[in-house]
Amino acid sequence: MSTTESPPPTAITKAPRFREQLIGFHLLWGVVLAALGYFVCHWLGTKIGNHIKGQTATDQDDIAVLLGFLGATLGWLIGLGFFNYPLSRMMGRPASLIEGEEYGVWRYFRLCTDHKVVAVQYFVAVLFFFGVGGLNAMLIRGELTSDNATFIQAGNYLTLVSLHGTMMLMMMSAGVLGPLGNYLVPLMIGARRMAFPRVESLTLWLTVLAGFMLISAIFLGGFPTGWTGYAPLSVEARAGMDAYLFSFALIGISLCLVGLNIIATVMTMRAPGLYWNRIPVFVWGMVTTSVLAVLAAPVLFAALYMAALDRTVETTFFLASNGGSPFLWYNLFWFFGHPEVYILALPGFGIVLEILPVFARKPLWGYRVAVAGMFGVALLSFMVWQHHLFVSGINANLRPFYMFTTELISIPTGIIFLIGMGTLWRARIRFTVPMLFCLAFFFNFLIGGLSGVYLSDVPSNVTTHGSYFVMAHFHYTIMGGLVFATIGGFYYWLPKITGFKLNETLGKIHFWMMFIFFNLTFFPLFAAGLLGMPRRVSSYNPSLHGLNVFVSISAWCLGLSLLVFLANIVWTQLLLREPAGPNPWLSKSLEWQLPSPVPSYNFERIPVINSAPYSYGIPDAPPVADFGTPARLPGGPAITPEGGVL
Amino acid sequence: MSASAAPGIVPEPEDSRLAAANLVVGARLFASAMAFVFMAFVFAYFYLKAVDSNGLWRPSHVTPPQGYGIAILVCILGATAAFELARRGLAAGAGSVAMLALALGLSVAAVVLQLIAYLGGMSFGADGGGYASVFYGWTAMFLAFWLGAVYSVETMLATAMRSAREAAAADEAVEALQPSADATMVYLYSCAGIAVLTWVLLYLIK
Numbered sequence: 045m046s047t048t049e050s051p052p053p054t055a056i057t058k059a060p061r062f063r064e065q066l067i068g069f070h071l072l073w074g075v076v077l078a079a080l081g082y083f084v085c086h087w088l089g090t091k092i093g094n095h096i097k098g099q100t101a102t103d104q105d106d107i108a109v110l111l112g113f114l115g116a117t118l119g120w121l122i123g124l125g126f127f128n129y130p131l132s133r134m135m136g137r138p139a140s141l142i143e144g145e146e147y148g149v150w151r152y153f154r155l156c157t158d159h160k161v162v163a164v165q166y167f168v169a170v171l172f173f174f175g176v177g178g179l180n181a182m183l184i185r186g187e188l189t190s191d192n193a194t195f196i197q198a199g200n201y202l203t204l205v206s207l208h209g210t211m212m213l214m215m216m217s218a219g220v221l222g223p224l225g226n227y228l229v230p231l232m233i234g235a236r237r238m239a240f241p242r243v244e245s246l247t248l249w250l251t252v253l254a255g256f257m258l259i260s261a262i263f264l265g266g267f268p269t270g271w272t273g274y275a276p277l278s279v280e281a282r283a284g285m286d287a288y289l290f291s292f293a294l295i296g297i298s299l300c301l302v303g304l305n306i307i308a309t310v311m312t313m314r315a316p317g318l319y320w321n322r323i324p325v326f327v328w329g330m331v332t333t334s335v336l337a338v339l340a341a342p343v344l345f346a347a348l349y350m351a352a353l354d355r356t357v358e359t360t361f362f363l364a365s366n367g368g369s370p371f372l373w374y375n376l377f378w379f380f381g382h383p384e385v386y387i388l389a390l391p392g393f394g395i396v397l398e399i400l401p402v403f404a405r406k407p408l409w410g411y412r413v414a415v416a417g418m419f420g421v422a423l424l425s426f427m428v429w430q431h432h433l434f435v436s437g438i439n440a441n442l443r444p445f446y447m448f449t450t451e452l453i454s455i456p457t458g459i460i461f462l463i464g465m466g467t468l469w470r471a472r473i474r475f476t477v478p479m480l481f482c483l484a485f486f487f488n489f490l491i492g493g494l495s496g497v498y499l500s501d502v503p504s505n506v507t508t509h510g511s512y513f514v515m516a517h518f519h520y521t522i523m524g525g526l527v528f529a530t531i532g533g534f535y536y537w538l539p540k541i542t543g544f545k546l547n548e549t550l551g552k553i554h555f556w557m558m559f560i561f562f563n564l565t566f567f568p569l570f571a572a573g574l575l576g577m578p579r580r581v582s583s584y585n586p587s588l589h590g591l592n593v594f595v596s597i598s599a600w601c602l603g604l605s606l607l608v609f610l611a612n613i614v615w616t617q618l619l620l621r622e623p624a625g626p627n628p629w630l631s632k633s634l635e636w637q638l639p640s641p642v643p644s645y646n647f648e649r650i651p652v653i654n655s656a657p658y659s660y661g662i663p664d665a666p667p668v669a670d671f672g673t674p675a676r677l678p679g680g681p682a683i684t685p686e687g688g689v690l
Numbered sequence: 691m692s693a694s695a696a697p698g699i700v701p702e703p704e705d706s707r708l709a710a711a712n713l714v715v716g717a718r719l720f721a722s723a724m725a726f727v728f729m730a731f732v733f734a735y736f737y738l739k740a741v742d743s744n745g746l747w748r749p750s751h752v753t754p755p756q757g758y759g760i761a762i763l764v765c766i767l768g769a770t771a772a773f774e775l776a777r778r779g780l781a782a783g784a785g786s787v788a789m790l791a792l793a794l795g796l797s798v799a800a801v802v803l804q805l806i807a808y809l810g811g812m813s814f815g816a817d818g819g820g821y822a823s824v825f826y827g828w829t830a831m832f833l834a835f836w837l838g839a840v841y842s843v844e845t846m847l848a849t850a851m852r853s854a855r856e857a858a859a860a861d862e863a864v865e866a867l868q869p870s871a872d873a874t875m876v877y878l879y880s881c882a883g884i885a886v887l888t889w890v891l892l893y894l895i896k
Contacts, residue, residue: 136852367746367819
């Protein structure tokens, strides 16, 4: 690909009129063609299904539904313009990095190659789908105020739980890599763009489509398997299962491509002087997460593809009656599923370790150890998956090994925890809203981590398996950990992204509500689990009724706290719009040295990096970067990150 | 959100070699991801073979079409070799269109052969046990990835033909093609490796 003829992404010309904009490739046409694609391919699938009638295991027209989803995906991507560039390349036209004109509000509704725009698109999409997943949770807690099924039938309850789990897991995977990763990684490494701008946009629009496809499962009879999609139930389930399979596969593709893009960006596009030991720890968090995404998501994709074949052309990957095995699914799924836990956790580590030094006004303690800890977690996360099978027929001789590796992973995790504590040691802490969320992250993650040690132990795992103890554990790690860190990250970086301050008082109200009610919601569930309350069932022992009512009220208050967050965003970012200034937190990181919001080209000149951005409280510390020296002389050689000539 | 460019500010242009480096790194990462997709199939192969549920891993009537298997492998390896020769010719400043056309022809032939095998050359269906499931799932997935290779080779050929017509100097044509050629080569080598593995596990081993 040659880009010598590509102009720098700065050209601002007259914005086209509304009518001119309607004709083109954007969201409207994406929706229209997706609907068209769905119905055409569904019809085609019905014809094919009739031709081979009697071969499917489920009595559903799964071929039609899955082909319909495929048609919808193709239509969606065609309508958004994703096929234009590949087709032009097929005709031998030169490569380019920019997709059309990129200005005005229209760029938020189309394929856009500005990483900052894509990040904002991600933010809105993820927020929406979180809302859907959160509403599911509120309904679940509503049903659990009674010890027997009331307003939600047992089958529907299972669908609700499945939808909640899958939506949250899917969106949490995209939730940090998408908005914060895409926005911040190029800025933090001194780059103008991501390595593959179109791929970046593709991942966003696939995520959006996947979210809606998953919601469509409700209209296709739901799916009873939970987010784990266990076979053989998944093979026998109704057509809602197809929505699960297809949407999760899209998320898998998206996750893999996001990871690929971030790794390539960090490897090739770092500013001169940004040696590996100067890379911000947030970027390291993104890189380690991306490594997991690139290697684990393909296995998920393959497993989902096998399940789809079992449901359509009657292969028998997961059916023991005809040469397959459901344990194959368990192994493949958890080979992805456990690294997925760290896909969720590692960005949280990156965020809090990036924010702590800013508000502690101290250098990050043990930078290299923190990075090593992240890689340790990433490596070990591939070696623990069978602890999910402790009660599912795993060879008894293998149990000690997986118990050991699972307990081993608490060492690098603990090291990262200690890095945070070391940074806070004797610091003059500024208790801003982002800092409060980071501190809460450590508190919650400690509880989640310690309860995880119990679950890694075979005897206690066997006792608590399938109970609310497990449920409380993973909510402490994922919501108490990653969600708190991510929200802290949003409070920290949103003024940079939009250029407007968030309200500190509302932020603190949000924090205290969320922190208190989160703990009041999930801590009692450890007790509920130990008392034998099973997951995914709406009926439970009447003796647990009072506890469940208490938890439900706490959960609704927790939901209310997120409405405060939303209100803060709407009020300060859309109505009040008080300028934040370029560096309200007095951070040394590269992105804060730029105007807020960041100009479309990021850096007028690629900066030369002098040091890691953590020299807080060090007298006479050199500036982090030199923005005045042209690092890439026009027409001359470029300087590599190592300081040599490319 | 991003602000508009300030008036009068013209950022430095980007070094063209950056895009080339991105492509090669991206291709390597994509090949890694692809390897993990097929690792899942390798796992399925050995797992189901070891479990042999109800003795239905591979019933006696399930035999893969050996002729098609070898022909498809030869086409894939041939396409890879032809592309490598085209890439070397490009680096040496020689013409690459003929070799690219050969690579494209062979890569399309592999697709056509696989489709013919599915439509009429199989002695067993997808429901023929564990091995049959792996065979159909694996080969169909590989076909999808190989279509990506066909696209890459076709793009290279189209770019080479256009460059030969329009480029003012030979250097320009090389500059337009070389980065994509290196990245495509990484992908083709990966596909070829997986094709060999496919043949060994699905066709060679009983």
